[in-house]
Amino acid sequence: MTTITDPALLKVYTDEDASCGDERVADMIVQKARARGLAGATVLRGLTGYGQGSRIHAHHLFGISDNPPLVIEIVDAEERLRAFMAELADLRGIGLVTLERVEVLSQPGHRPTREQDRP
Structure with missing residues (x-):
């Protein structure tokens, strides 16, 4: 695995029932992120949350859910993430999308960088 140049984190907010x-x-x-060869993606399920419509989405006791929120996190180079997001622009069911620069401290197959090894 190669080191990601200009690593960034794309977060896509949606809910469990959103479908296309x-x-x-x-x-x-x-699946699209994997097909494009992006470095990694994870879907996180929220316990509760609300968005633009201010409707509370929650996961209740005994596994009963009221369409809980999901966040899809994808890590790769900022340029690749911007291009990927452009491909998703027309996809219904996507809420807020954020992009932030990150520092990768550890990667599978690579030793973590020690502070004294940095330039």
């Missing part, structure tokens, strides 16, 4: 045809939006995004 027969496929869940979260699954579709992860």
Whole structure:
């Protein structure tokens, strides 16, 4: 695995019930990210949250859910993430999307960088 140049984190907010045809939006995004060769993607399920409409989405006791929030996190180079997001622009069911620069401290197959090894 190569080191990512200009690493960034793309976060896509949606909810569990969001779908495009027969496929869940979260699954579709992860599959597209993998097909594009992006470094990694993870779907996180929230316990509770709300968005633009101020409707509370929650996960309740005994596994009963009221369409809980999901966040899809994808890490790769900023340029690649911007291009990927442009491909998803017309996908229904996507809420807020954020992009932030990150520092990768550890990667599978690489030793973590020690402070004294940095220039």
